[in-house]
Amino acid sequence: MADETPPGQSLGFKLAVESLFRAYAEGFDDFDLRRVIDCFAYPVTIWQSGKGTVFADADDLAENVEALFDVFESEEIAHSDFKVLEAQSSGNAAFVTLAWRQERGDGEVQMEFRCRYALRRNDLSGHWLIALVINEEEVALQ
Numbered sequence: 001m002a003d004e005t006p007p008g009q010s011l012g013f014k015l016a017v018e019s020l021f022r023a024y025a026e027g028f029d030d031f032d033l034r035r036v037i038d039c040f041a042y043p044v045t046i047w048q049s050g051k052g053t054v055f056a057d058a059d060d061l062a063e064n065v066e067a068l069f070d071v072f073e074s075e076e077i078a079h080s081d082f083k084v085l086e087a088q089s090s091g092n093a094a095f096v097t098l099a100w101r102q103e104r105g106d107g108e109v110q111m112e113f114r115c116r117y118a119l120r121r122n123d124l125s126g127h128w129l130i131a132l133v134i135n136e137e138e139v140a141l142q
Contacts, residue, residue: 017087017096020128025080028072036065041120041129048135078105085114094119094128
């Protein structure tokens with residue numbers, strides 16, 4: 001995880017972002033559906049493989065998360081870790097870039113990738129939630 005607070009950002013914001021994504025990663029590590037889907041603001045849009053999908057509510061997203069659990073199980077992914085590369089907030093919106101590392105039980109790295117997120121602060125609780133996910137893809141220049 002990031003060791004320094006980005007310039008212009010409060011330590012409270014940094015800790016809130018790390019807490020959100022720690023809960024998200026641990027939810028996947030533990031195959032805890034509720035913990036994962038509680039990290040999102042609805043509706044949420046997830047962009048992957050060149051396609052955006054809007055999930056209207058937690059029930060709608062649950063099917064997608066369960067499919068990801070199946071992938072984690074088949075790929076033997078046992079642990080996910082992240083590093084905050086960028087994090088900026090303004091009002092109730094924030095934009096975050098993470099570098100993810102997913103390992104098998106023996107510590108072998110299965111996957112490394114970057115992902116960008118738009119976050120929304122919940123009006124009632126004040127907690128940050130994921131409103132948009134954009135998975136970065138490799139682009140081959142011709």
